[in-house]
Amino acid sequence: MYVQPGNKNAASTKFKRPLLDWYLISRRTFYQVIAGFLLLVAAIVGLYLWKRHQDALAGQFEAQSARLVQVLGSVSIKRARTNQLEQATPNALLEPGDIIITASDGSAVIQYVDRSVLKLKPDSSVLIQENAKNTKTDQQVVRNRVEGGTVNISTGVIRTSDDVNELASKNIKFNVTQNTSAEVNVAGERVRVNVERGEIRSTTDRGVTESIRTNTSVEYERDQKTAQYTLLAPPRLSSPTNARVFPLEYGKPLPVMFSWGTVSEAARYQLQVADSQYFLDRALIFEKDTDSSEFAWQVNSQSGTYWWRVRAVARDGRPGVWSEEFRLTFVPRQPGLTDTPIYIGNVRVSRVAAGIHNVSGETEPGAEIRINGRAVPVDSDGRFSLVLPGQTFRIAASDARGRHGEKIVTN
Template sequence: MRTKQPSLFEIEWLVLSKRSVYIFITLLLLGIALGSALIYFWRHGNPFKNDEATIRTGARFLSFEGDVRVVRAQTRETVQVNANTQLFPGDIVQTQTDGRARILLADGSTLLVRPNSVVTIRDNQIIDGGQQTNVRVAVERGQINVRTEEQTDKTNNIIETRLTESRLAAQTGASFGVREDNTEDIRVSTGSIETTTRSGEKTVIRAGEYLAINQMGNIARREHLLDVPIPTAPRDLERIIVRAGSSSSIVLRWQRPSTGTPAYYRVEVATSPFFVATGKVIERDQLTSTEFNVGELRPGVYYWRVCAVAPSGQVSEWSEPQKFSIIVAQDSARLVVWDVETEYVAGNIYIVRGRTQPGNTVRIAGRETLAARDGSFRLQVAIPAGTRELSVEAEDSQGHRERYRFPIGERSR
């Protein structure tokens, strides 16, 4: 039986048909992909343009002291802040009892986070090539101070708390406090703030005004701002010399607040600039005079601060801590500086740490500080680019000086 062989025409037709099917399938897949892309662009816009137009910048720490931590939004990991730490939307800043931090945000404003505070960076981005900036910070606990710079019409700087949402104008200085009893207060020293409370009240707080918000989110009190008393003595970094084996009596003095009428003052003296409980030496309340005598202070390094209380109960912010030292008269023994190390922060900013005799004044790059009771010192300084050595000068209570040079970036002994 003979089998019929296919003709050449039939073979060519079969090959041509398969090729057409492959081409058709390929074109169909390309069409589906193109259609999907067009639908995405129509619904969501150009993703590449969005990357160029919106820049989610990392807020950065200008300075920090003590225990400051960051909880990352993406991983929920808690990290200790260092010189290279950046903050991104959703990150949480936590300051402990001995911690505080100053943060630079996308619109050029600065945020000072006080001790025992919890703050979330909700938004921090630049849009449309710098034409618009969005900054939003939420205060969950504690106190922050905010200062804004010049702004465009498209700048949004918003502070949230549990009870309020506030929009800050340009050139505004203000503080926001969230207390443990779920009450809050807002102080405006310069500029103005548009505030909406949880109860729906809207108001504008202007320079020199104070607002207290109760637990229900209502404005409980509005009055003139009670300003901070100004410390006058002892001056910051002042040295008080005593004889060996003796103590000293110190008179603390301050000026009345420039605005507001205080009913009385509170004063604290401590061995820590954060006035933690274990470091407090003196606490006095209900002081009606602008001076207070502190007796029997032993040689060492101390810090003091003062605040005012109005008849209404409004409490001013604390004054900046003033540092003074009580030191024993020394002979002319040679001053020594050792254990010096530098830590890079950013730009030309470094933190310099080291040791010398207790109570010595240490000067580095135009700044100075007093060595603590254990002889340690710490300074944040600006060092010009290209500088290889650091000049450190130590001076004792009798005016004797010694100058040392240490390499930058290396631990020196």
């Protein structure tokens, strides 16, 4: 306390202390305080945005019905709502919680909201866990669980980066990416996955993740990876060309020669011909093992449409990846129509770029068109168009009555 001299009231006079005290802190401490504050603000904002996003998505997913595209043999559905078994029929709708069961003589094909396809082989069962679409974001979520047996999954192009297609066993989840084809076999706690095309990302119950890519086979015991193999690549099909039409004459067998490119390290090849593009077991017309890269089929009266494919088998007996499927059609030759050529007209060749042209024209509705060996879509009015390289173009037409037509144009 300071006392002024000569002031009798000085004893009661005081200077007030400042309301604020000043402290010295280092520059480093100052920066740390500012950084911590900014991190706290960022965390609060991030949490708010995440919560807002979740609130926006909540309640927007709508469950969709999967559909049985094809059913062959004994196939049952165990309905979630009734817990009762019913016989499966083509085009039957499937809801989450339903279980599809194939007997030893049964097989089935299921299509989901994302246009993916799941094929069940004999003695297999699959639980549909989720099949939904978000009405605001177009996100699609498909989840299935393989209870046992063998299934094949095929996916197309995804619509959003958040799309999910998941196939699970008891201990492992497989995230199937776009444009992927794979086979999954579940036998108790043993799982084998063969990726024929694309990529699958696996996650075990222990949290171990890995990417399984094209031509790769991986085996698991419970949630442990036990083996990995490289599958032989698929053969390239040569003949008959895709969408080929063969006329059949009554009482005259028609030899059809299948041929394909060789695969290095292949010991033999397996050829399948089926009357279903899904190659279900009961749809197989025949299956042939051959040491060479060709096989002759004597066709007698098998009119109709068929599909064929080939895979290589390694020396250790392990099968490789199936080739793409080619279509071929046999039609009875009709007298009086066989020699009448199919109309091909109004052909135009327009330049798109250097050495690239668009070839368009008209034909009869229902005819099949190939330009330089490539199949061309034909609309309901018979119009067709295809962009391809070259200067000279051979346009070949055929139809279900066994007729043919041809025209060669040069730019």
